[in-house]
Amino acid sequence: MKKHIRAFRVLLITFITILNFCNSQSQDKFASIITNKSTKLNSPLLTPEVLWSFGRVSDVSVSPDGRDVLYGIRNFNIQMNKGQTDYYILSIDGGSPKRLTESSDAKFSAKWRPDGLKIGFISTRSGSPQIWEINPDGSGINQVTNITDGINDFLYSPDGKKMLYLKDIKIDKTTQDIFPDLPKANVRIINDLMYRHWDEWEDGLYSHIFITAYSDGKSAEGYDIMTGEAYDVPLKPFGGIEQIAWSPDSKTIAYTCKKQYGKTYALSTNSEIYLYNSDTKLTSNLTEGMMGFDTAPSFSPDGKWIAWTSMERDGYESDKTRLFIYNFETKEKRYCTKDIEQNAEGLSWTEDSKSVYFISGIRAVEEIFRYEIISNRIIRVTDGIHNYLSVIPVKDRLIATRQSMSKPTEIYSVNSSTGESTEISFINKSILEQLKFGEVKKRIVKTTDEKDMLAWVIYPPDFDPNKKYPALLFCEGGPQSTVSQFWSYRWNFQMMAANGYVIIAPNRRGLPSFGMEWLEQISGDYGGQNMKDYLSAIDDIAKEPYINKDKLGAVGASYGGFSVFWLAGNHEKRFKAFIAHDGMFNLESQYLETEEMWFANWDLGGPYWDKGNEIAQKSFSTSPHKYIDKWDTPILVIHGEKDYRIVYTQAMQAFNAAILRGVPAQMMLFPEENHWVLTPQNGIAWQRTFFNWLDKWLK
Secondary structure (H helix, E strand, O other): OOOOOHHHOOOOOOOOOOOOOOOOOOHHHOOOOOOOOOOOOOOOOOOHHHHOOOOEEEEEEEOOOOOEEEEEEEEEEOOOOEEEEEEEEEEOOOOOOEEOOOOOOOEEEEEEOOOOOOEEEEEOOOOOOEEEEEOOOOOOOEEOOOOOOOOOEEEEOOOOOEEEEEEEEEOOOOHHHHOOOOOOOOOOOOOOOOOEEOOEEOOOEEEEEEEEEEEOOEEOOOEEOOOOOOOOOOOOOOOOHHHEEEOOOOOEEEEEEOOOOHHHHHHOOOOEEEEEEOOOOOEEEOOOOOOOOEEEEEEOOOOOEEEEEEOOOOOOOOOOOEEEEEEOOOOOEEEOOOOOOOOOEEEEEOOOOOEEEEEEEOOOOEEEEEEEOOOOEEEEOOOOOOEEEEEEEEOOEEEEEEEEOOEEEEEEEEEOOOOOEEEOOOOOHHHHOOOOOOOEEEEEEEOOOOOEEEEEEEOOOOOOOOOOEEEEEEEOOOOOOOOOOOOOOOOOHHHHHHOOOEEEEEOOOOOOOOOHHHHHOOOOOOOOHHHHHHHHHHHHHHOOOOEEEEEEEEEEEOHHHHHHHHHHOOOOOOOOEEEEEOOOOOHHHHHHHOOOHHHHHHHHOOOOOOOOOHHHHHHHHOOHHHHHHHOOOOEEEEEEOOOOOOOOHHHHHHHHHHHHHOOOEEEEEEOOOOOOOOOHHHHHHHHHHHHHHHHHHHO
């Protein structure tokens, strides 16, 4: 299902925790696990092993003087089944990067100190996650904090005299607290919702903000600004440090929080932006009365404004993400993106406090836009076949990250006036130069209700229109997630194309970047028009002379997995193979198994027992399990056992039903994976099984 922080949509990085190395500051204690610095390929075709050889970019920021770019690269050792992040500095004009770290300790959340003389990051080299600093030339590594049990993230105050950090605090009682004479009892006592979320059970711990003094590379235990509050900052499961901000005068902290409990929490998306004054120790609610998700506060450099993103309706996690700004002097609260039907995310102020840059999807690509405060207008800066993921204004240019279906994320310098871009990082250049990718083309498909639907078609390398190819229909998850120019390390279109398949990936009903009417049509209509859109897409591509219409498959995850299950009972023998990952099979059991009830209530219309609710009754009547009598096509079912959004029993039901029906089926369960597959060897096993299944039935 849809993630709330879309900046995390195509990249969820896992961090290693290195234990049993205590009180050591010697870098040679943590020898690098990445020994193969350059990858020499045996073939120009993309393979699972090559896919895991790409370096993955993180933590991009610009130095306070605007001269250098700091960034992390995460590489993986397939044999050790581990990853390693290291940090680099690159001139804003490009050139050769300077490597700052080369060690296997877990490192994350790097950022410049406000004076630019140090770079802070979190490392586990002392045994728990603590703040460390290093000089911009890679020398002088120093441990800054020694916080009991470690920390989750941090921010320097703008004046450099304080820091805030995130730390888990125990508030709720455990079984051992209730029954201290039963120290070995292994049981959960549950009294309310949400007792588990995404991939973890509630454990009585809550992430809180702490403030501490900072001076000369040293800091001590801070004080909790949320003492006794059983709430998390940032929001789980995907919120990060972008949900917290210091004011320029270092006196106020803005933070995102949903201060609700149990059933109310499970039913509502109403988060707020709170302002904590470190002088008065008082907290106020900036967004009181705004009922949807309010997140990502960002102060203007002059301190006069604060910007944030906001959704209007409570319970609707896929509502339009709006840009709001508030003037502290005039008390004006302005809805800046009222005139466009697009989301605004990844906010970043210009140095003069006159404009806010943001990322927005428009017709299946993610572009950079600028909102100008004085003129109250929005300007589109970039235009192309790509996805921009982040943007940082630096004088007359922008430092941005970008990806596409044919290229993993790299760092670019973008002309803020013309939108012209120049790559400066070239992290994966040596691998990309050895690979041969297929062409990606737009295709307009006419739907059953005479709408124009944009689809992407990805062709195999060295495509020959005189040959016949098997084709795959890609079913997107979300359901409200755009089939944009994303680069995925699992659902990788170039990987599918390299295996000899033509892929059609339609932006069916229910996807953003095509207006609110197109987006919202899917709510309460899961088995309806969007399924017709899928069939229109595969029928359209199957007419091409280079497609073998007798060798068609459908694949997808999450809502895409639901789509595959639904199509399996409603495809009129179009397809010869299916693959469903983490899909909803039985909507009635799914309704009572999932954790974020707001999602099920909004998209399905309500509970299945509400017989007078026409929308809910329609939704549950189209559940895939009701069409199992029509299943007759081989299906591979995949699921992660730590997926608490869509529980793995959904996969078991689908697989068992297929076997009992006599339908060829295979099930792949990952005991340690959640809604994704995040570790190298599991990822490669996923890819091999995926293509073995398709090749068996479509070749």
